[in-house]
Amino acid sequence: MLSAFPLTPFAGDGTVDERAFTGLIDRLVAAGVDSISPLGSTGSYAYLRPRERARLARLAVEHAAGIPVMVSIGATRTRDVLDLAEDAQKAGVSAVLLAPVSYQPLTADDVYGLYEDVTRELSVPLTVYDNPGTTHFTFTDQLYQAVAALPNVASIKIPGVPADPAAANAHVARLRGLLPAHVTLGVSGDAYGAAGLIAGCDAWYSVIGGTLPGPALTITRAVRAGDTATALAESARLQPLWDLFARHRGSLRVIAVVAEHLGLVTAPALPRPIRGLSGADRAEVIDVVERLGLSGQRGRTA
Template identity: 70%
Template sequence: MIVGIGALRTREVLELAEEAQNAGAAGVLLAPVSYQALTADEVFGLYADVTAELSVPLVVYDNPGTTHFTFTDELHARIAELPNVASIKIPGVPTDPGEAEARVSRLRELLPSSVTVGVSGDPLAATGLNAGCHAWYSVLAGTLPEPALAIARAAQTGDAATATAESQRLQPLWELFTRHGSLRVVSAIAELLDLVDHPNLPRPLRGLPDDDRAVLAHVVQRLELR
């Protein structure tokens, strides 16, 4: 299990990292979260401070939509040289397969061979895996592993066409992800499958409105998501 340890202050991040390690986490995931906009040197310093205290692998969480910080490939390369850095979680890839492959190849050339590149943004997972990403950091897979595994296993065996087709089959779901945010949609799926109670999201997040839940229920039934 990889545990998120993002917090506003380095001191708090270190405390969360220690708690995660003591609890038996296999790794930690860290996004550069801050009230004040961070500089590249400050972000590097954050990862340097945290990795110096870690005994488990760390995933660098590049999520500009949430953190409002944009990594350069050069900064990724600097951070990747730090101890215990195991993977870079990038925020999706270009939708064009050729552009996606060029994007992933450039980043992989800058990183040590020991550091993997993982794609996030479930609608772009097949494109990212086909383009050479080592991993997919999925929202869907935590609740519905089978459709995610179908995409990942096809890509891992070099069957790009099947990986793409399996992702395209889920397009109605990806459209809901785009419209409402993946967390809200997957939370509602877990409710529909009686895996969790309602409500289950931490406030101030709220679940989908009834009309949108009905649309999602139809998609889940039509795609036979179980």
């Protein structure tokens, strides 16, 4: 199952470029992804105001043509998370995504309490978003287990799997052993997409899926068909992209250049204070896109 995380493109004046945003959604519908997750970390949810998030959720649902839409409801404060959950549900989303966004370091009790307070009020499923690179919070097995037992918890988005296939299998099997059968596991960190799906994850919560759905679907469909060799070969072919993600503090700055180069969004597409890549760093991303033949991924809305 491929869940695609598109960018939220910004215009020069700091407003959201809604035409580019809906263009990205239309493109994912045309590609045939299984689920669309705008307003994830890649969708810069942490940089948007509640009103903007509500509007983008509505636009995404309108353009998703029936494909399930999941949005993040993360915020530092529980009160605001609850308001965002209500906005998202009113917009018609199929699921919500929640990371323990922090300013003050959070304890396990704080995080459990957050999920307890929020799931109690929900009428749609929630995906637990374990993203230590942005939240600086580390889930323990015990906390996974406790949170997964709460009502409406449907999935856990894990940060990756071990590189070694046997270790990846063992990791996913161990996590499954902790969780109720109805709670799915989704891998993130695109370099781990193929490995995570092969190791038995139900979903790939994918950054490239939001901008380059073609290769992400190649990997996901190959695993579903039992053709792990094709999935691993495609992931290995994209290694230069994974290397760039690792070198630039995550995928965001790199995928923004990819989307800009493909003409899907206008540079600079990221919200300040985040500066896009420039100079040699930018040129290197474009070079990788061209060498890998990814600029042929231009969508009908480009």
